[in-house]
Amino acid sequence: MADNSTDIKFKENSFKRIEQHNVDEQEKISAPSLTFFQDAVRRLKKNKAAVISLWLLALIVVFSIISIWWTPSDPNAQHVAYANLPPKIANGQIPGFTGKANVGGRIVDKYAQAKVPAGTYYVLGTDYLGRDLFSRLMKGIALSLLIGFLATLFDLVIGVPYGVVSGWKGGRVDTLMQRFIEIISSIPNLVIVILMLLLFTPGLGSIVVAMGITGWITMARLVRAETLTLKTQEYVLAARTLGESPFKIAMKHLIPNLSSTIIIQTMFSIPTAIFFEAFLSFIGIGIPAPNASLGTLLSDGQKTFRFLPYQMWYPAAAISIIMIAFNLLADGLRDAFDPKTQE
Structure with a gap:
């Protein structure tokens, strides 16, 4: 069989001499040197939804902090003559914020009917007792966030040390500690909360403690794993060989490497606590009157939803935005801290 292939002839100009500076350029690392957290921040910035959620939550937190010292009016002050006024802004030319409502098939100016002084208006209207809903919403968001942060603090203070000790010790200690977790987790959260509220005065402290009793279990299990x-790992074994105490090993090696898991779980714990508090207040066993939380505002709003839907729309929108923003940020942090994430 004839070989039809032709010989390839190389000429002198077929090769190009590589100079020393070209070799240096090829071996040069073009990407900047980044630490683990710097790389995580870089990944997070590429997630637009997480970045938007972060800024949105920052604005909500600032909004809540401002409410500690200032609100448009006293959120608990009652003006029965101004009850159930619709939203109104300035001169009332913005649709939906005109201060008018449909009464008996006619559009009437509720502010004129109630003889509200000129220049006085309520941005989100008033409730059935004439309380400013905007001021109550500011206080409600602040209180719900405070409960979420305090309940999550229980996760960190109890769950992280518990998980580290259980995983580090192993053996019988780990077995006993995990059986204790299983006993606590077998009791429904709602039952524990109701018992706590029966034993103690209903309020912020009892709700936080009730949620904290079982809220740390998920954190402890993740940290233990x-x-x-x-x-x-080799660096931990080396530290043990050098005689480092378990406490120093935990602080220098374990906790820093657990930080990603802790941060991500914290971002999921905060909205869970906020929603649970809203549920308790909605069914009437949460924050007592006249204090406002997102749950109490939803509970009051649903009573008049058919006729005055705005009283429920605004707190419902607020809790929805907070829940969605925290979950999107948590998803973004999980992807940012995961080195296996494909870019």
């Missing part, structure tokens, strides 16, 4: 993996 990561600790079981980390304690077999």
